[in-house]
Structure formats: structure tokens, C-alpha cells
Amino acid sequence: AQSVTQLGSHVSxxxxxxxxxxxxxxxxxxxxxxxxxxxxNQGLQLLLKYTSAATLVKGINGFEAEFxxxxxxxxxxxxxxxxxDAAEYFCAVTPPSGNTPLVFGKGTRLSVIA
Amino acid sequence: DTAVSQTPKYLVTQMGNDKSIKCEQNLGHDTMYWYKxxxxxxxxxxxxxNNKELIINETVPNRFSPKSPDKAHLNLHINSLExxxxxxxxxxxxxxxxxxxxxxxxTRLTVV
Numbered sequence: 001a002q003s004v005t006q007l008g009s010h011v012s013x014x015x016x017x018x019x020x021x022x023x024x025x026x027x028x029x030x031x032x033x034x035x036x037x038x039x040x041n042q043g044l045q046l047l048l049k050y051t052s053a054a055t056l057v058k059g060i061n062g063f064e065a066e067f068x069x070x071x072x073x074x075x076x077x078x079x080x081x082x083x084x085d086a087a088e089y090f091c092a093v094t095p096p097s098g099n100t101p102l103v104f105g106k107g108t109r110l111s112v113i114a
Numbered sequence: 115d116t117a118v119s120q121t122p123k124y125l126v127t128q129m130g131n132d133k134s135i136k137c138e139q140n141l142g143h144d145t146m147y148w149y150k151x152x153x154x155x156x157x158x159x160x161x162x163x164n165n166k167e168l169i170i171n172e173t174v175p176n177r178f179s180p181k182s183p184d185k186a187h188l189n190l191h192i193n194s195l196e197x198x199x200x201x202x203x204x205x206x207x208x209x210x211x212x213x214x215x216x217x218x219x220x221t222r223l224t225v226v
Binding site: 034 | 118147149154155156157158159162204206213214215216217218219220
């Protein structure tokens, strides 16, 4: 079975500081990996995805993530946090074949301090 | 146009009632899902429906039943609602081959 672990249920950064949200996966086959963002009282929006092409993936809103097989990690980063980045972030995993539903991590709440 | 739309956005009902949540996608996707998000924000798959094949999550009580009249719609019917059913329910859709599902805005169900 596949799973993801998000380290840190809550991360707080200052405006303009580096954002680093951690995600480690467990999978018996090379997986597809995703990061979603959820703003308060809204649905989930896809930030970026890794689907076995380039290991460094760029997404929307200045976010990027790097797939590291040796570390089984897919950490999300952004060089400079904005107040508008405050939200809940979810890492998710699925095998590359078929339409197996995503398995989500427990989420990391990002707070941005002015 | 909204890609994945759910109605209603909020639903407050009494224990024991039966209710339905509707979902429609206009993306031409073949697969649709229902996810449940609990009070701790944890997201768990309930059902997936791919070209009329229903995949049931065995941990979901049989009071929950998805119904798909066509490829663009996947409704969720819940019988005999219980307090523990209170949650946010998300509909999502995706195309075959992956790429990440698109999510609706969610339906916040409150059972009193």
C-alpha cells in the first residue's frame, strides 16, 4: 500500500522567508506525487505534480518540489512566503497506472507572519 | 464555468434523515470520486467510479451509496444520517492516466 507522511502539522514562517513543507512517501513502485493547497472553506487546488518526468517540478504561485528517490521525499518549497500563502497543504500519492484514487497525507497548515 | 460543481455547499439535517449531495463535472473526465474530510482535515477516499465501474471502499458504511446517471454526474446518497457523518464531502474527477484530480468546492454536512 502506498502512503505519504507530512512532517509537521503546522509550519509558521515570516513573510519573505523560505517555505519548506516536508513530504515522504512509501511505495513499492515508482509513484506519482502531488501537492494540493486548500484555502479556508474552499476545495483543493492542484499546486504541482510529479509524473516520472523531470524530478524538479514547478507549480503555480511560485511553488516547486523535487522528487528524490534516494530519500523517498517530495518536499514543497517557495523562496519567499506571501501572506496569501497561508493555507492547508496536502501531499498525495498514487501508482502511475490506472485511476487509483490519491492517498493523502494529513496536511500541513502554513501560517505566514507579517 | 466551474469544472467540478457540488450542491449544496452547506447541509444541516437531523439524525435519521436521508440526504443527497449532487456532483457534476464538465471536464469530460472518465473517473469521479467522493472523498470525506473529517474535522482534523484528513482526506479519505470513499468511492471511485470509472466508466460505470464502482469501486467501493470497504470502510464506508452501506448507508452511503453513490449513483452515477451518466459519466458527468456522481451523486452521493446517505441514509439514516448519524452524528459521525458530519464532515466535508468532496467530489473530484480525473482523466485516465493520472494528472491529478480536480476537486469541487465541497459540501459541509452537519448532522444535529
